[in-house]
Amino acid sequence: MRYPINYIAITRGFTSSHFGVDFGWNSNNGGPYHDIVAIDDGTVTAVVDGYGNTYPNNRIYGNYVLIDHGNGYSSLYAHALNGSIKVKRGQRVTVGQVLCKMNNSGYSNGNHLHFELRKSGTKIDPLPHLIALPEQKISPNSALLDRIKRGEEVVIKPETADRMRDQIKVNIDNLNIRSNPYLGDNIIGMLQRGIYNVFEQRDMRHEASNGYLWYRIVDDKSVWCAQVNGVDFYKAELPEIVHPPVIEQLEQEISELKQKNTEMIADFKAIMELAKKHI
Structure with a gap:
């Protein structure tokens, strides 16, 4: 999942009393009416528009968009500019598609994006699930700089189980994938729960700083994941040749x-x- 804004300037993180992440703006990078984009493909499940910038008013989120991404994940984009929302309820959207513009509607005292990520309806910290793409700038003054992961997102869809192939089953959410089988290498995406084909194995367990068995999961690209807890490997069961x-x-x-x-x-x-x- 990518960040919902192309200039990443976090002003407030996820806490026990603030169930989302706030993003500010920069006059040289999109300004106070910065475009807000979808973090992943999905279906719009709610749209609220028509509220101005009265502070406060009876809508905490003000104008907002809610998207269902599947696998229990949904995202919310709040405090949008009145009249700027470009999508409708029930509409399919793609990752990076412009949804609305940043503003100050609802319970807000300044232009910003309030962003929430939810898993099965529960609000969760978005940062472990987001990747800053090469075209997205990161403010050097952003809060939580050390938690912003940079990478070129690679999206790999799960396969169907096939006992004729080596495969892994991922039983955890957001398993990091990297461009090489090293923990220090670039994170280029995340795997969701499901079955994935294995094209190569590399045993790095002898290296103390990199001690995992790694799997290359794309045939013609260097895309690797580690066998951590929650990842199971299944060896192909080739049938006996019968003449x-x-x-x-x-x-x-x-x-x-x-x-x-x-x-x-x-x-x-x-x-x-x-x-x-x-x-």
């Missing part, structure tokens, strides 16, 4: 011909030996 009756018959005939040929050679050698004795 059709025709092949078995041919093999039997070839074997008989070889036997006859061996006998003929033995007879020929015996005749030659007898001939030598009478010369």
Whole structure:
């Protein structure tokens, strides 16, 4: 999941009393009416618009968009500019699609985006689930700088179970994937729960700083994940090769011909030996 804004300037993080992350603005990077974008593909489940910037008013979120991303995840984008919302309830949206503009509607005393991520209806800290893409700038003055992960997001969809292939089953949410099998390498995306094909294994458990078994999960790209708790590996179960009756018959005939040929050679050698004795 990408960040919901292309200039990342966190002003307030997720706490026990603030169930989301607030993003500020910069006059040289989008200004106070910065575009707000979808963090991932999904379906719009709620839209509220028509509220101005009265502080406070009877709508805490003011104008907002709520999106269902599947797998229990949903995201909310609050305090949007009145009349700026570009999507409708029931509409499918894609990652990075513009939803609305930043503003100050609802219970807010300054232009900002209040962003929430929810799992099965429970509000959770968004930062472990978000990746800053190369085109997204990060403010050097942002709060929680050390928690903003930079990467080029790679999205890999789960496969169906196939006992003819090596596969892993991911039983945890947001498993980091990296461009190389090293913990210090760039995080380029996250895997959700599901089945994924394995094209290569690399055992790095002998390295104290990198002690995992790693799996390459894309055929033609360097995309790796570690076998942490919650990741199970399944070895391909290749079936025993069974020869059709025709092949078995041919093999039997070839074997008989070889036997006859061996006998003929033995007879020929015996005749030659007898001939030598009478010369």
